[in-house]
Amino acid sequence: MRTQVAIIGAGPAGLLLGQLLHVAGIDNVIVERQTGDYVLGRIRAGVLEQVTMDLLKKAGVDARAHAEGLPHHGIELLFQGQRHRIDMHAHTHGRQVMVYGQTEVTRDLMEARAAAGLTTIYGAANVSLHDFDGERPRVRYEKDGATHELECDFIAGCDGYHGVSRASVPASAVKLYEKVYPFGWLGMLADVPPVSDELIYCNTPRGFALCSMRSRTRSRYYVQVPVEEKVENWSDDAFWNELRLRLDPEGRERLVTGPALEKSIAPLRSFVAEPMRFGRLFLAGDAAHIVPPTGAKGLNLAASDVGYLYQALERFYGERSSSALDRYSDLCLRRIWKAERFSWWFTSLMHRFPDTGDFGQKIQEAELDYLVHSPAAATSLSENYVGLPLESF
Structure with a gap:
């Protein structure tokens, strides 16, 4: 079999790239080691930047996200027992994020690919890459x-x-760069209405918590736990009780509990691999970088990688020029390191570290107080949270 672009991985990054290339008239085949049901069953984040929404539109798969997603204009920061709203819409001249689950993005892309009759090879075992340092790469499986x-x-x-x-x-x-954090996020998905219309990021002496959602009837909650914690140690009741202790009185009053649809612990790490191009092999998404989920950048960084790669390949096949491909790694990494910085900073600001102590907690609270009362600081957070624009080739 022959194709123009072989895509390894049928997650949202691979599927989005495949759909964008298809729209551009570039033949592609996706090779995935798992089954389609397994890929679709992954529970991931769901805060989409405008750049990601724009790429979904270009790929022709944004209709359901606009119909069912929840536009968010701000977030709330809870510290010292009180909530403070950051109006991102006002601080970024009208920009916003869309809350729409990664699982739903994957489903939309899968259905679009199937409707177009494009080839996806699921259940491919022992995948290996060959000769990508030459002009005739091969994928064996x-x-x-x-x-x-x-x-x-x-x-x-x-x-x-x-x-x-x-x-x-x-x-x-x-070259690999990595920072591993000494805690994880214990997450629970439940069919209960969210505690708030916007995400609440909580800094408390008991540790971090996040109140998020997938829809108006499905919520996703997280609490910080030690990195060695086991999910089986947490009953549903234990989770809800701990979350209550990290909320403000209004949050505790509005919290609706219910049985878990899914419960898991995600370790936190910052990771970057440089460069992202090796001959005719291009890395994108989690293959090249990982961010802590605090800043909601993982899926969005993958989408921006794909946006750059799709444009570069379109230029190569349309203009027979490799200049954009030659700049792919540098452009991606400029954006990636800015997102890594923001995610590291936001994680450091909101979490209780083993060595935080009373002094460290006071420093965090002082910075949070400055953040919610300084228009300049709030603008910086807002610009990074809604997503920095893509640079042009």
């Missing part, structure tokens, strides 16, 4: 007891942190 080979012009590695794409690069060719 096993399916239904046979070995298959896919020839292509380019390979897009959209297969996540643990995927084969980055692992295929010689260790000497890539």
